[in-house]
Amino acid sequence: MIERLGRRTVDAIKAVGGFGHFVGDLARAVPDVAVWGRLTLVQMRRVGVDSLPVALFIAAFTGVVLALQASYTFTGTVPLYFVGTLVGKTMMLELGPVLAGLALAGRVGASMAAELGTMKVTEQVDALETLAYDPQSFLVLPRVLAGTTMFPVIVALAILTGIFTGWIASFVLLDLSTQEFLKGLKLFYRFKDTWFGLFKSATFGCTITLVGCVVGLSTRGGAEGVGRSTTRAVVYSAVLLLVLDAFWALVLLR
Amino acid sequence: MIEFQDLRKAFDGRPVLEGFTLRVQDGETTVIIGYSGTGKSVALKHVVGLLQADAGDVIVDGRAVSTLDRAALTALRREIGFVFQFAALFDSMSVFDNLALGLRRRELSDDEIAERVAEALALVDLTGAEDRYPAELSGGMRKRVGIARAIALRPRYILYDEPTTGLDPVTAAVIDQLMVRTREHLRVTGIVVTHDMRSAYTVGDRIAMLYEGxxxxxxTxxxxxxxxxxxxxxxxxxRPT
Known part of the structure; x- marks a missing residue:
């Protein structure tokens, strides 16, 4: 029992050390712009454009549900235009970034872990090194930069979609006029609502892609190993995303 | 010259190399033979710094690989072509891009890159395969592309990791001829890791057997x-016994 605990502690310390080493190597790859510059654009298209449908789909239904739940909760005691307030605030501060983040952890994080994991077990990563490329600047940095820059764009569009469908649902199903919905939307709005959600989503993008790359590049053992890495990347990303979500609320919203 | 000096390497406490020492002279092809899992490929990967030795070192033209910083290691890798066991072609890239990738790191013009790619593909009898993807190639063709990728760099050294494993006898013989042709045309120093004795006799100037590390x-x-x-x-x- 004690031996197992000791071994796990050592493994955990090794994992943290390994991650620190990985981030250090990543920082050293930054001057290699000639390599990662062009590849970042390719990854931005993959992360951004390809992920947009799933993020917008989730946001569209979330906006509708938020409007209906708000109306159900208020039950006449709170003016109905507060539906606009609740839809706007919740989409911007929490559900827009977190739901899109969780969906993209599955889509982007898993695909990166699987792709890099396959490259690792088929020696393509070794081949890159023998061709005098640094895997950090060729594989990791473009993905992390693409995730960090494109997640806020995706989340911004998801928030707008959620608010739009919330407005449509209020107008069609709750008989709330556009003026009333907008009144509620503007009521407690602060610019911080916008940048908080977008900043948070940038950190989610960085975390999800970094985890996908770290897990993918540490893959061992063929197809089974790739499968394990893919699952691990999704689980780690989702857990870290929720921890980060609580962390930013604690640091920036108090 | 490549010199393995008392190289030692263990994985998860299991020793693989236990004092591996070998000198590969310039211009010759040395074949390392041995049973599967005895560490032949492990030894080869130390030459380009893909693995770090627990003790001992590999010396390439007077440079101790384990002591090289990132820039020096990159410079060393530019002098060495590595042919992987399963070719390790980038499956998202065409044959042309697989060959051009290493050349783009050498600040050559697009015309020079295209010329070198065509020349390397001609040497492995794959002229016209530029636009094909690895998934569309047979095992033997992939190996030839892997060799072309290494020779397109015009390296001083080529390291072959099990180049004929998994191939039918005729395709294996083609690969053997290719390795001989490469040595004659480019005058490169080679190390070939294999357990295919016919291949070893065909391509080797010297043969070294790795046994128990x-x-x-x-x-000869x-x-x-x-x-x-x-x-x-x-x-x-x-013989089994």
């Missing part, structure tokens, strides 16, 4: 064929 015997093809060492004899004759 060390070199058991090293000699004729010396190995006439050896009286029972372990080497059993291996080259492929």
């Amino acid at each position: 060390k070199i058991r015997q090293v000699g 093809v004729a010396q190995i064929q006439e050896t009286e060492d029972p372990v080497v004899r059993q291996f080259i004759e492929g």
Whole structure:
């Protein structure tokens, strides 16, 4: 029992050390712009454009549900235009970034872990090194930069979609006029609502892609190993995303 | 010259190399033979710094690989072509891009890159395969592309990791001829890791047998064929006991 605990502690310390080493190597790859510059654009298209449908789909239904739940909760005691307030605030501060983040952890994080994991077990990563490329600047940095820059764009569009469908649902199903919905939307709005959600989503993008790359590049053992890495990347990303979500609320919203 | 000096390497506490020492002279092709899992590929990967030795070192033209910083290691890698066991082609890239990738790191013009790619593909009899993807190639063709990728760099050294494993005898013979042709055309120094004795006799100037983490015997093809060492004899004759 004690031996197992000791071994796990050592493994955990090794994992943290390994991650620190990985981030250090990543920082050293930054001057290699000639390599990662062009590849970042390719990854931005993959992360951004390809992920947009799933993020917008989730946001569209979330906006509708938020409007209906708000109306159900208020039950006449709170003016109905507060539906606009609740839809706007919740989409911007929490559900827009977190739901899109969780969906993209599955889509982007898993695909990166699987792709890099396959490259690792088929020696393509070794081949890159023998061709005098640094895997950090060729594989990791473009993905992390693409995730960090494109997640806020995706989340911004998801928030707008959620608010739009919330407005449509209020107008069609709750008989709330556009003026009333907008009144509620503007009521407690602060610019911080916008940048908080977008900043948070940038950190989610960085975390999800970094985890996908770290897990993918540490893959061992063929197809089974790739499968394990893919699952691990999704689980780690989702857990870290929720921890980060609580962390930013604690640091920036108090 | 490449020199393995008392190289030691273990994985998860299991020793693989236990004092591997070998000298590869310029211009010659040395074949390392040995049973599966004895560390032949492990030794090869130390030459380009893909693995770090627990003790000992590999010296390439006077440079100790384990002491090189990132820039020096990159410079060393530019002098060495590595042919992987399963070719390790980038499956998302065409054959042209697979070959061009390493050349783009050398600040060559697009015309020079295209010329070198065409020349390398011609040398491996794959002219016209530029636009094909690895998934569309047979095992033998992939290996030839892997060799073309290495020779397009015009390296001083080429390291072949099990180049004929998994190929039918005729395709294996084609790969053997290709390695000989590469040595004659480019005058490169080569190390070939294999357990295919026909291949070893065809391409090798010298043969070294790795056994239990060390070199058991090293000699010319004729010396190995006439050896009286029972372990080497059993291996080259492929006898079960």
